[in-house]
Structures are given as C-alpha cells and as structure tokens.
Amino acid sequence: MTFGAAAQDLRIAYDADPVSLDPHEQLSGGTLQLSHMTFDPLVRWTQDLQFEGRLAESWEQVDDVTTRFTLRQGVKFHSGNEMTADDVVYTFERLKESDDFRGIFAPFVSLTAVDDYTVELVTAEPYPLVLHTATYIFPMERAFYEGSEDGGEIVKHGDSFASRNISGTGPYVVTEREQGVSMTFERFADYWDTESEGNVQNITLTPIAEDPTRVAALLAGDVDFIAPVPPTDLQRIEDDPETDLITMSGTRIITFQLNQDRVEAFQDARVRRAIDFAVNNEGIVARIMRGFGTVGAQASPAGYLGHDPELTPRFDLDEANRLMAEAGYADGFTVSMMAPNNRYVNDARIAEAVASMLSQINITVDLQTLPKAQYWPEFDERSADMMMIGWHADTEDSANFHQFLTACADEETGNGQYNSGNYCNEEADALMAQANAETDPEVRADLLQQLEGILYEDAAFIPLHWQDLAWGARAGVNAAPIVNALNFPYFGDLVVDTE
Secondary structure (H helix, E strand, O other): OOOOHHHHEEEEEEOOOOOOOOOOOOOOHHHHHHHHHHOOOOEEEOOOOOEEEOOEEEEEEEEOOEEEEEEOOOOEOOOOOEOOHHHHHHHHHHHHHOOOOOOOOOOEEEEEEEEOOEEEEEEOOOOOOHHHHHOOOOOOOHHHHHOOOOOOOOOOOOOOHHHHOOOOOOOEEEEEEEOOOEEEEEEOOOOOOOOOOOOOOEEEEEEOOOHHHHHHHHHOOOOOEEEOOOHHHHHHHHHOOOEEEEEEEEEEEEEEEEOOOOOHHHHOHHHHHHHHHHOOHHHHHHHHOOOOEEEOOOOOOOOOOOOOOOOOOOOOHHHHHHHHHHOOOOOOEEEEEEEEOOOOOOHHHHHHHHHHHHHHHOEEEEEEEEOHHHHHHHHHOOOOOEEEEEEOOOOOOHHHHHHHHOOOOOOOOOOOOOOOOOOOOHHHHHHHHHHHOOOOHHHHHHHHHHHHHHHHHHOOOEEEEEEEEEEEEEOOEOOHHHOOOOOOOOHHHOOEOOO
16 A cells, blocks of 8 residues: 555455345345445444444433434435435334344334434333444435335345445445455545544455455555454564554354254254253364454353353363263264355354364264355255354344344244244243343343343353454554444544555
C-alpha cells in the first residue's frame, strides 16, 4: 500500500464473501458485516458493548411494552430517495417474514409509524432486549424493493432482486460483485453521517479461503486488512513492522449438533453425553487453536447472564465408553459429519480431530467439509448426522443461543432455526420464555443458568470452545477503533493514514 492519494482505497481479504446481498436471507456474520457497510441500523453496538444511535436519533420508553424511536431526518438511500418511517415499517414486516430473523423478532407484535420520522416498537409483554434487537433493524427502501419484479421477496439460497441489488443508507454502495471472486464498494456521496472521520473512498473485498494465502497477501502488501488471522500466524503478523495485529476475546461458541431424527442412538442422552466425554476440548484449544480460544462446556460465555461457572468440560474416555456400553452401543456405529472449511477458525481441522476422537468410543465418522457457500444449504437440509455450527448471540444475551440452536423447532416463531440436532426440551423452552419476559437481571440470570444446566445434563449439543477474534492490518490502516467483539468492522469510520 502506497500512502498518499491511494490511501483512501482499502483492499480487504476475508475467508469468504457474503452469500447474498439480501440482508434478511441469512442470519450470519458475513451478512451482518455487509449490512454495516451498505445499510445502517436504528442503533448499533459500541466497542464497549453499549448502544449508540444511528438512524434513530433518540428513543424513549412510552410504557411497559412500547418504545418510541425518533428517526434522523434527511437520510438518503443509495437510490437518492429519502428514508422515512414507512421504510422502517417495511423492514420490520420483512424481518418478521424471514426464516432466519423472525425468531429474533418473535417477542415484537408491531412496529408502526406515528409520523414520517417517528416509529413505535411494541412487544407482547415487557421485554428486556428491545435495544439489543433494534441493532438488527437496517431500514430498507420500500419503493426500491417492492417495485422489483418479485416484490422484494426473500429467497433462501436462491436468485431474487434483493439478493442481487441493494438500496441502503450506509456509507458504501456496491458497484460490482462476482460471487466468490470479488466485491467492490464506493463511498456514498450523500451519506448522512458527515461527522464521521472515515476517509476510505473505495473498498475491494476479495475472498481468500486458504489461511496461508490470506496471511501471505497481507505480509506482501497485496491487501490491507484481513480476517480472520489463524492462530498459527498471529506471531508473524505481530512481529512484522509493516503490519498490526488486533485481537479480542470472542463470544462465538463452536459446537457440533447431533441429529436425533437421523440417528436413533442420538435420542439417548447417555450416548450424547458419551460423545461429550469423548471430545477433548482442551486438547483442541491447545493444539489446533494454539491457545487462541476459551474451552467451553456451555453456550453462554463468562459475562453473560446465563453463564454458570460450575459447568465445566468433562473429557473422560473411560466414562464415555461406560456410557456407550450402558446405552447398548459398546460396539459403536457409523455416522456422517459435515463441517465448513472456511467459516470458523480451523473449522476443518477441528472436525477432523473430533472425528478421530469419536473413534475411541467406536463411532466411525464419514466426514465431509465444504466451503461455506455450499455448506449452509446442506445445513438447512440437515444433510448429515453431525453438523458443525458456531454461534455468536445476536442480542449479546444467553437466551439467543437456545432460541436458535437448541429450542424446539417452530416455523411460526423461528425458534430452533439452526437446530440441526432436532433437540427438543419443553422445560428448557419454558425457562427461555420466562427469561425473555423477566426484566429483573438477578431473576433472569437464575432462569438462564437453570436453562444452561438442563442443556448440559442433557448433552443437547457438543460445545467445543469460544473462538477468539483476530484481525490483521497494514501499518497506517488504523483498524483497532472500528472492530468489535461482534466482528462487524465499521469501515465507514475507518481513518487510513494519508502520509
């Protein structure tokens, strides 16, 4: 990178590019990263996990179930049209229709326009996570999307107007996109946030799936910002005077789910516990992650209300084999396993390690790893007996893990949308419902810890570790202030040195 006139151009290399331009097609990190570049939410998280207004200038609690948001005036969409409350209403209605997002918005009964610049968000009962959820409302332009040939329809893993076109309010306009090859962005000339000091005018995003190639591109100066940085290369980037390493503790839990509809043995909690006892979480973190992760035994990381420090990893091969024998599976069985190979840090290597560990309790694993663009359709189809899924709580709250990963599947509410294990425990669901209606933090923490305890005893899923975060940047690309624990860099605010 040559500082000077070209310093306002940025070259990014991620392990993969977004699967779609539709912000409601898939609830994923890649989608949300794109949304923060091309749209803007009502409110967003700060680096210290507080809230700051974006398209909402202010908000107030009108009553126990109603929050009123005052919108910024004069905000333009990329089309040139002004954003109004009607666009926010349209976005909310679309979120409620999305297979992936409707679960997040299940507690909300309506969003209505009071006038052109005021909306009211109403929940069915008092709800402690209104602002958390408002971070997912990225207003879309009703006229732009509804005026298309398919009326702005959400098409999962398909081809639609929304999957190919964007009219947002964000700092960047998509100027070119070739799936799996590159995306280019240009700063929106009429971007509303004139107080932002961000000076990056053009961005090129190139997906580089292979960790060594991505790191080499940064070290050679061919790209300016990469994510993720694999644990094996942290020291190389830190030691290079031309690059900066930025790290942060993460809250994304990496797990395997056991499909009880496909494998009868997985319906037996003793077999599920045996698998949990057979997996050496600490060994995976120490040897594969090089210590760049926190060993997990539950979904909720430390600091979340539901985290219970009494729930600890339970690697014990003798106990694993005893449980297999007790359940009548001493001779084991064969299962299929799928995992992505470019979504999570060392995902393919982790899957290989888990498959090897299960052989110690006579479970033979047929493993297939896929790029994430091919993996997610297979995941949605529940195409294997064991499937890897990582999850960062969308609301920075413990209940979100259960809602999407282990709740009884419910198409109407969206609960269990990513529950490929088909696990279902009505007592656990009831605790989640109680917690989501409880505004007292101490009472809520107790409910959520009870929930985590049930999932632990039931071995509802196989927790591995919480994945830490690492980014690499060329010197002078001052990325530290724009990254966060949610892994949604705010490139609109990035200031690159010009000399």
